[in-house]
Amino acid sequence: MTTTATALFSDRIGRIEISATMAVTAEAAKLRAQGAKLVDFGAGEPHFATPQHIKDAAIAAIQANFTRYTVVSGIPDLRQAIVERHTADFGSTYTPDEAIFTTGGKLALFNAIQVLVDHGDEVILPVPYWVSFKDIVQYAGGKVVYLETSEAENFRVTADAIEAAITPKTKAIILNSPSNPSGAVVSPADLERIVRLAHERGIWLLLDECYVYLQYTGALVSGGSFTDCKDHVVVLGSLSKTYAMTGWRAGYALAPKPVITAMTKLQSQSTSSTASFVQKAAVAALRGPQECVAEMRADYLTLRDETLGRLNEIPGITCTVPEGAFYVYPNVSAYLGKAGVPTAMELSRRLLNEAHVVTVPGEAFGTDHHIRLSYATSHADVEEGLNRMKTFFAKL
Numbered sequence: 376m377t378t379t380a381t382a383l384f385s386d387r388i389g390r391i392e393i394s395a396t397m398a399v400t401a402e403a404a405k406l407r408a409q410g411a412k413l414v415d416f417g418a419g420e421p422h423f424a425t426p427q428h429i430k431d432a433a434i435a436a437i438q439a440n441f442t443r444y445t446v447v448s449g450i451p452d453l454r455q456a457i458v459e460r461h462t463a464d465f466g467s468t469y470t471p472d473e474a475i476f477t478t479g480g481k482l483a484l485f486n487a488i489q490v491l492v493d494h495g496d497e498v499i500l501p502v503p504y505w506v507s508f509k510d511i512v513q514y515a516g517g518k519v520v521y522l523e524t525s526e527a528e529n530f531r532v533t534a535d536a537i538e539a540a541i542t543p544k545t546k547a548i549i550l551n552s553p554s555n556p557s558g559a560v561v562s563p564a565d566l567e568r569i570v571r572l573a574h575e576r577g578i579w580l581l582l583d584e585c586y587v588y589l590q591y592t593g594a595l596v597s598g599g600s601f602t603d604c605k606d607h608v609v610v611l612g613s614l615s616k617t618y619a620m621t622g623w624r625a626g627y628a629l630a631p632k633p634v635i636t637a638m639t640k641l642q643s644q645s646t647s648s649t650a651s652f653v654q655k656a657a658v659a660a661l662r663g664p665q666e667c668v669a670e671m672r673a674d675y676l677t678l679r680d681e682t683l684g685r686l687n688e689i690p691g692i693t694c695t696v697p698e699g700a701f702y703v704y705p706n707v708s709a710y711l712g713k714a715g716v717p718t719a720m721e722l723s724r725r726l727l728n729e730a731h732v733v734t735v736p737g738e739a740f741g742t743d744h745h746i747r748l749s750y751a752t753s754h755a756d757v758e759e760g761l762n763r764m765k766t767f768f769a770k771l
């Protein structure tokens with residue numbers, strides 16, 4: 376065959392890279408298979424089991440043969456449950472035809488961007504960012520406009536910074552609050568100003584609220600609650616972190632009806648509906664007791680404080696205080712360039728191979744001087760992992 380590889384594949388698949396967090400997971404899996412006892416701060420997923428009443432609902436659905444195709448956007452009862460939960464928790468006013476249930480929050484984001492972003496459109500993305508945002512925008516042909524945030528100000532995104540980044544070509548803004556990887560939370564006042572700005576300028580505001588229930592300071596806030604100016608807001612939600620359901624693939628979007636209609640059209644030509652019994656489990660999650668969410672949040676907060684406390688014992692490492700999600704994003708620049716560790720990527724690799732601690736290098740999130748640790752793990756692992764890190768850095 377004489378055709379070159381680039382001609383064999385589409386232009387758009389060449390615009391994206393495999394998720395960097397998945398690359399780390401693969402390297403860790405290799406070591407694990409060789410018998411290494413790793414402490415895993417890499418995985419961005421709850422260490423809790425899915426609550427029993429949610430599992431029971433899925434089992435009951437299967438036993439009742441609720442195992443067929445459903446309508447593409449999700450069964451009406453589920454879309455009703457999504458909007459009722461959001462209204463109860465955040466005072467929003469969405470109706471079921473302004474909701475779609477998707478195969479994970481990631482697909483809600485992917486579909487929303489495919490529907491809203493065209494070639495050459497600019498999309499503002501605050502740095503540090505969750506890995507997938509830039510690739511999904513690039514897949515759609517959009518141009519990512521990176522918005523640097525200040526570590527001295529806890530990586531917080533402000534309305535002033537967003538306003539200054541807007542150009543005539545800005546089609547959308549992506550906000551992820553609380554943020555993966557930094558745990559930064561946009562203040563309620565700034566969030567309201569950003570929603571109003573999007574409304575006034577006719578710019579789509581994509582709010583990734585996958586960690587919205589994991590905020591540790593003040594009341595829980597969603598950008599979907601500013602009901603008088605939600606015409607350009609797309610709320611992207613997920614049950615993955617809130618209810619410890621990462622493997623179930625359960626996410627949703629709340630948006631104006633035409634956006635949901637377009638997302639449904641796209642979904643009808645790709646995944647169709649999500650798994651039928653997962654939808655029943657999602658109804659149980661959203662309508663059932665919510666104490667499990669508060670209990671998990673309380674444990675994450677303790678884990679955050681333990682992790683920060685132990686990190687602060689390592690000379691040279693500094694770390695912003697995350698106000699949400701379950702990650703810390705320490706600055707490791709004091710150790711870069713010394714002892715043959717040129718980059719955060721190499722530091723993560725050495726931490727994995729020499730200390731058997733899994734972290735994700737900051738390059739994956741758009742900053743070069745950090746590593747990300749997920750503290751969604753046991754208290755014993757936080758203790759053991761930070762002991763190993765302390766010993767590792769002392770030798771560098």
Ligand SMILES: Cc1ncc(COP(=O)(O)O)c(C=O)c1O
Nearest residue numbers: 419479480481505555585613615
């Ligand atoms: C910021 C952010 N958005 C979306 C997702 C995707 O979550 P889901 O499991 O619902 O696809 C993740 C998962 O790590 C995330 O961190």
